[in-house]
Amino acid sequence: MRRARPAVLGVAGVLLLALLWEGYKAVGPAGGVVVNGLTVLPRTSDLAMPHLWTMLARLGEPVTASGDGTPLWLAVVRASAFTLGLSALGWLLGVVVGMLLAMLMQRLRTAESALLPWIVLSQTVPLIALAPLVAGLGAQLRLGDLRWEPWMSVVVIASYLAFFPVSVGALRGLESPERAHVELMRSYAVGWWKTFFRLRLPASVPYLLPALRLAAANAVIGTVVAEVSIGLRGGVGRMMLEYASAASGDPGKPWGPIFGAVVIGLVAAGVVALIGIALRGYRRAEVTA
Amino acid sequence: MSDAVRVSGVSKLFGTERKGTVAALDGIELTVAPGEFVSLIGPSGCGKSTLLRLIADLDQPTSGTVSVFGKTARQARIDQDYGIAFQQAGLLPWRTVGGNVELPLELHGVGGPARRRRTAELLDLVGLSDFADRYPDQLSGGMQQRVAIARALAESPELLLMDEPFGALDEMTRERMQNELVSICAETGAAVVFVTHSIPEAVFLSDRVAVMSPRPGRIRTILPVRLGSAGDRDEDLRETGEFFAAVSAVREALHGMPAGDGLRGLDLR
Numbered sequence: 001m002r003r004a005r006p007a008v009l010g011v012a013g014v015l016l017l018a019l020l021w022e023g024y025k026a027v028g029p030a031g032g033v034v035v036n037g038l039t040v041l042p043r044t045s046d047l048a049m050p051h052l053w054t055m056l057a058r059l060g061e062p063v064t065a066s067g068d069g070t071p072l073w074l075a076v077v078r079a080s081a082f083t084l085g086l087s088a089l090g091w092l093l094g095v096v097v098g099m100l101l102a103m104l105m106q107r108l109r110t111a112e113s114a115l116l117p118w119i120v121l122s123q124t125v126p127l128i129a130l131a132p133l134v135a136g137l138g139a140q141l142r143l144g145d146l147r148w149e150p151w152m153s154v155v156v157i158a159s160y161l162a163f164f165p166v167s168v169g170a171l172r173g174l175e176s177p178e179r180a181h182v183e184l185m186r187s188y189a190v191g192w193w194k195t196f197f198r199l200r201l202p203a204s205v206p207y208l209l210p211a212l213r214l215a216a217a218n219a220v221i222g223t224v225v226a227e228v229s230i231g232l233r234g235g236v237g238r239m240m241l242e243y244a245s246a247a248s249g250d251p252g253k254p255w256g257p258i259f260g261a262v263v264i265g266l267v268a269a270g271v272v273a274l275i276g277i278a279l280r281g282y283r284r285a286e287v288t289a
Numbered sequence: 290m291s292d293a294v295r296v297s298g299v300s301k302l303f304g305t306e307r308k309g310t311v312a313a314l315d316g317i318e319l320t321v322a323p324g325e326f327v328s329l330i331g332p333s334g335c336g337k338s339t340l341l342r343l344i345a346d347l348d349q350p351t352s353g354t355v356s357v358f359g360k361t362a363r364q365a366r367i368d369q370d371y372g373i374a375f376q377q378a379g380l381l382p383w384r385t386v387g388g389n390v391e392l393p394l395e396l397h398g399v400g401g402p403a404r405r406r407r408t409a410e411l412l413d414l415v416g417l418s419d420f421a422d423r424y425p426d427q428l429s430g431g432m433q434q435r436v437a438i439a440r441a442l443a444e445s446p447e448l449l450l451m452d453e454p455f456g457a458l459d460e461m462t463r464e465r466m467q468n469e470l471v472s473i474c475a476e477t478g479a480a481v482v483f484v485t486h487s488i489p490e491a492v493f494l495s496d497r498v499a500v501m502s503p504r505p506g507r508i509r510t511i512l513p514v515r516l517g518s519a520g521d522r523d524e525d526l527r528e529t530g531e532f533f534a535a536v537s538a539v540r541e542a543l544h545g546m547p548a549g550d551g552l553r554g555l556d557l558r
Contacts, residue, residue, distance in 0.1 A: 180379040183347050189367045190396050198396065202383050282383045284426055 018052055025049050050251040058252030059259070072256045076236070080260035083223055083235040084267060086151060090158025091219035091268070095212065097159060098166025105167075106174040106200065107192060116171075123164050127222065131157055131229035150232045157230075158222035162215040169211025173204025205282035212275060216268040224261060236260045291359035293448050293480035294321040294344055299353030300505075301339055312505030313339045317353065319499060319508060323447065326474060326481045327511075328491035328498045330539065336506025337484045338452050344482060345373055345450050357448060369397065371448040372441030372479075376456045378433035380425040386436050387412065387421035393443045411439040414473060431462035438470070442477060449474075449481045455490065464527075467493055471522050488543070492516070492535045493527065500542040510542045 025044045032048075033041035042048055059073040101119065105112040134156050138148040177199050185195040227237030239257040246253045276283075301314040314336040321327045329337040342348040343355050346362040357365035365371060372393075380389045391399075391408045399407070412418045415435040425433055434454055441449060455463045467490060474481060485491050491498045496515045499508050514535045516526055526532055 178377070178379070180375050180377050181381070184373070184375075184379055185396075186347060187345055187366060187371075187373045188393050188396050189369065194396055198392070199381070202381070205383075284382045284424055 021049070022052060025051070047248065047251050050255070054252040055255040055259075058250070059256055072253065076239070076256045076260040079234065079236045079239045079257060080264050083220075083227065083237065083260075084264045086154050086227075086235065087158055087216075087219045087223040087264065087268060089155045090223055091162050091216055093155060093159035094162025094164075094215055094219060095166050098163040098211075098215070099170055101163070101167040102170035102174055103196070105171050112171070119164065119167055122160070127157065127161070127225050128229055130160065131226050134160075135230050150230055153230055154223055154226040154232055154235075157226035158219045161218035161222035165211040165214035165218065166208075169207045169214075170204055173207030173211075174200045176207060177203045202282050205279050209272070209276045209279070209283075213269065213272045216272050217265065220261070220265050220268050236264065292320050292356075293323045293325065293358060294319065294482060295354075295356045296320070296340070296344070297354055299340075299343065299350045299355060301336070301343065301348070302351045314343075314350070315505035315507055317506075317508055319511075321448075321480050321482060324478050324480050326483065326494055326496045328483045328485055328495040329501060330485055330488065330491045330498055330543065331501030331506075331509075332503055332543075333486070334506075335501040335503040337501050339506065340501075341450055341452050341482060341484050345371065365448075369393075369444050370446060371450050372444065372446040373450045374434075374437045374441045374452070374454045376453040378425070378430070378437040380433055380436055380440075382425050385422050385424055386417060386428070389425065389436055390439045390443060392440065397444070407443065411442055414442070414476070415439045415469070429462075431458050431466060434458060434466065435469070438473070442473070442479075445477070447479055449477075449479045451481065452484045453486070454483075456485075463490070464524075468523065470494060488536050488539050489527070489532075492532060492539060493522065498539050500539060502545070509545070512538055512542060514539070 024041070028041060028044040030044055032039045032043040046054070059076070060071055062069045063072050063075050101115060105115055131153070135150065135153040138153050138156070141148045174196075181199055181203075182195070185199055190198075223235070224237040224240075226232070227235040228241055232238060236257045239260070240254065243254040243257060296317050296319040299314060299317040300312065302310045303313050304310050317340060319327070319340075329340060331337050339348065343350050344357065344362060346355075346366040355362040358370050360368065360370070380386075381392065384392065387405075387408050390411050391404045394404045394407060408421070409418070412421055415438060417432060417435055417439070420428065420432065425436070428436070434457075438454065441451075455466050458466060471494060481494075483491070483494060492514050493516075497511050497513050499511045501507065502509045512535075516522060516529075516531055516535065
């Protein structure tokens with residue numbers, strides 16, 4: 001019963017959202033709620049707010065009437081898989097870069113004071129400004145036969161968002177061992193690397209897991225936005241843009257990629273939760289006495 | 290054989306922002322023979338923990354020399370000539386009791402089978418054989434401290450450095466741990482430098498008690514208190530006249546004058 005509680009609450013949350021949507025659609029004015037000429041609540045027409053069953057039913061129909069008859073859901077799944085793959089790569093790259101930065105900052109105090117402000121500042125650069133820059137710089141890169149592909153730009157942008165929580169969270173985690181533990185390692189006359197692997201890294205796990213979860217969410221957002229701004233085909237981001245133009249005649253269609261993005265987020269969060277389960281041994285309460 | 294610890298002419302200054310430099314230790318002379326149990330006792334701020342940290346090479350003296358088994362403190366630390374235990378047990382919460390005890394062995398490349406054999410021996414010594422697979426948060430404070438002592442003994446050091454290891458324990462646990470420490474020391478033959486602020490604890494455990502005074506931290510006097518060999522030192526010892534006499538001697542030295550009216554206000558912890 002207790003174990004089922006989170007699942008029950010989760011389902012209840014989704015149902016509540018569905019109820020709000022359909023409830024407002026049923027009772028709200030067709031022209032939306034307008035105060036002083038500002039629309040504060042949306043129009044409730046079938047075009048602006050399609051019924052939930054319209055959205056779901058649309059998933060089962062072909063993408064286009066004239067196409068090869070691929071159902072919308074399959075196209076969305078393919079696009080989501082593509083986006084998820086890029087997000088995973090971006091996440092991985094971000095985690096590696098974030099960990100390396102955290103290690104450097106932990107190892108050298110001067111590196112911390114020199115790097116940390118820049119790391120914080122880096123996140124204030126708007127993604128929209130960054131995307132063309134990365135794509136442009138990447139296009140000039142030549143590594144032998146390797147050519148810079150647009151999807152690489154997307155991965156780099158996703159990692160740019162993902163590394164931030166990891167570097168900050170890991171730094172706090174790596175610095176979390178008590179003085180007594182650090183001095184114990186010193187009394188054992190072991191160097192920084194052994195101290196890192198036996199003490200600092202395991203001690204950082206409780207700080208690292210929330211950072212990994214944030215990084216996963218950031219990587220998904222980064223991938224979708226970068227797909228849009230770079231114009232990379234194949235992912236859920238571009239698909240949203242394409243389908244949005246169909247909204248006026250086919251209101252259920254744009255919701256397909258949106259559901260896809262939600263599923264990507266859930267999968268990403270699920271994977272991090274699995275990592276948390278694998279590392280649960282390192283999340284024991286601190287020793288009290 | 291050279292002395293276990295020889296501290297000569299040691300002073301330690303700390304630079305503080307508010308009060309300038311503070312002399313934590315001044316003109317310290319101390320020698321600990323192999324197998325000898327010496328306690329450092331004194332009020333807070335007398336530098337007893339600082340002195341222990343200098344011997345452990347966790348800090349360096351401003352002047353003077355510290356040698357451990359004839360080597361520099363630094364070399365002794367690198368050679369793992371001492372084991373150390375702090376007031377906080379300082380166990381790694383993600384390692385089992387066994388895993389914590391074998392940590393130093395693992396770090397120094399001792400092979401798996403030898404490690405497990407030694408861990409079993411040590412847990413037997415501190416009476417925790419049944420708890421090898423438990424985690425620290427499943428143990429009481431006294432049990433955690435026993436694990437920490439087993440860990441300090443893992444590499445059979447000839448010198449044991451202990452900084453108020455029983456300071457956080459309740460009274461009854463504390464006395465039981467003292468009894469156990471006496472027998473462990475007899476068994477291992479290690480020299481011990483033991484920091485405490487409890488007079489009875491120092492008297493019960495020690496061969497000699499170094500009484501320290503603060504500002505600047507100095508050793509005021511060193512009293513021989515050895516109350517019989519390990520085998521004779523049991524619960525009954527705490528009730529003997531000898532014990533009380535030694536306690537008042539240490540107490541007088543601590544206060545710098547005879548405590549005329551006997552045991553009044555005595556710290557009997």
